Amino acid sequence: MQGDVAGSQFAAASARDLQPSGPFASGDLDAPVSQDDLGRMSARHGRQARRLQQSVDRRLKDRQILLLLAQDGFQGSRYDLFVEELVRYGISVLRGWMHSGFIFQLVAQRGFGLQPHELDLEELATQSEVREELATMTVARALPRFRQTALVEGGWTFEGGASITTYFMGACIYRFPNEFRRHRAAAERQRRALQRQQTVYGNPAGPRSTADEVLGMMWVREQLENITDPRTRTVVALTLDDYTQEEIQQMLDEKSVRVIEGLLYRWRKKEQRHQGGGQHD
Numbered sequence: 515m516q517g518d519v520a521g522s523q524f525a526a527a528s529a530r531d532l533q534p535s536g537p538f539a540s541g542d543l544d545a546p547v548s549q550d551d552l553g554r555m556s557a558r559h560g561r562q563a564r565r566l567q568q569s570v571d572r573r574l575k576d577r578q579i580l581l582l583l584a585q586d587g588f589q590g591s592r593y594d595l596f597v598e599e600l601v602r603y604g605i606s607v608l609r610g611w612m613h614s615g616f617i618f619q620l621v622a623q624r625g626f627g628l629q630p631h632e633l634d635l636e637e638l639a640t641q642s643e644v645r646e647e648l649a650t651m652t653v654a655r656a657l658p659r660f661r662q663t664a665l666v667e668g669g670w671t672f673e674g675g676a677s678i679t680t681y682f683m684g685a686c687i688y689r690f691p692n693e694f695r696r697h698r699a700a701a702e703r704q705r706r707a708l709q710r711q712q713t714v715y716g717n718p719a720g721p722r723s724t725a726d727e728v729l730g731m732m733w734v735r736e737q738l739e740n741i742t743d744p745r746t747r748t749v750v751a752l753t754l755d756d757y758t759q760e761e762i763q764q765m766l767d768e769k770s771v772r773v774i775e776g777l778l779y780r781w782r783k784k785e786q787r788h789q790g791g792g793q794h795d
Contacts, residue, residue: 577672624672648694663685664682
């Protein structure tokens with residue numbers, strides 16, 4: 515008997531949880547739905563229906579376009595125009611994704627952990643030329659495989675649910691990680707080149723132009739033959755070849771990086787004295 519009472523209480527509590535908590539909470543459940551509520555529901559379903567219809571219309575147009583392009587073997591003037599519009603669209607979208615940083619969320623969802631640094635995000639947000647370069651290279655590398663897979667081999671279909679532009683952006687997302695890594699590696703090489711310049715020349719009084727740097731490097735290479743100490747000559751040569759002091763220390767099996775620093779310092783001071791006295795070894 516006691517179990518029956520407890521069960522009834524639980525059922526009553528569950529039933530209360532199912533009662534409406536909105537505008538009908540204290541009203542008559544048999545009251546008709548208001549025109550305002552009907553209007554809101556109709557508007558919501560109407561928007562969904564319009565979006566669905568727009569998606570269908572886009573994909574139907576895409577199918578018609580691809581049928582025409584297939585007749586030409588996906589080449590010729592009509593195909594070139596199609597590619598031109600696709601490239602313009604892809605670059606524009608990629609630039610926006612990079613500016614906001616959203617591109618990294620998209621590639622992470624596909625298993626590419628680029629782990630951008632804050633400086634990477636700042637660079638993409640503030641430097642339009644970097645976004646343009648990365649977007650252009652990504653689209654250029656995505657196009658050939660997209661043409662083969664999506665168009666020639668029929669990878670894109672009307673039934674797939676995506677428009678041809680959406681399908682293409684998916685191809686771009688898979689290409690972006692490699693382009694971003696190339697860009698980051700190039701930036702690192704540039705940073706190391708500047709570090710190497712400072713190591714070889716010391717702290718210059720002012721910024722050096724590209725011409726000055728090239729001429730300076732040429733002069734140093736010419737002077738390598740005049741360096742009598744083999745260790746110093748090797749260290750200077752490796753420095754010019756973009757190796758870090760840590761790498762040189764390991765390659766030459768020196769005791770510490772300080773040894774490499776000392777050899778470069780003494781060579782640099784010696785050359786400065788020769789230049790100041792109008793002499794060259």
